[in-house]
Amino acid sequence: MTTDLAATAHQPAGASALALRPARTLVRWGVRHGLPAVFLRRGARRGDPVGRLLRDPAVRDEPYGLYEQIRALGPVSPGSIGLVTPRTRSPRRSCAPTASASDGTGRRRHG
Secondary structure, eight states: OHHHHHHHHTSOTTHHHHHHHHHHHHHHHIIIIIHHHHHHHHHHHTTOHHHHHHHOHHHHHSOHHHHHHHHHTOSSEEETTEEEOSOOOOHHHHHHHHHHHBOSSSSBOOO
């Protein structure tokens, strides 16, 4: 028993943190990628359009029919991982004034 204590007494302070790093990485991957993949796969089997789009390679190759199905569901519809919308905002309105209004000094040009 004293040899175990002696062995741990000589370990650097960060050794226990290094030993836990692979476990934390695995948990982080599971939460960020594994769980969403499970929900998307289950949704795809149940016919959820977003699940099919993200998990079915055949649908990803030709997604336009599925886009029409999503549009037919309305402006906002529930999906396997949350609410989805087929609409996007045009970037022209938000980007055009900032791209052309700066004179390089950070101030807006007028006129």
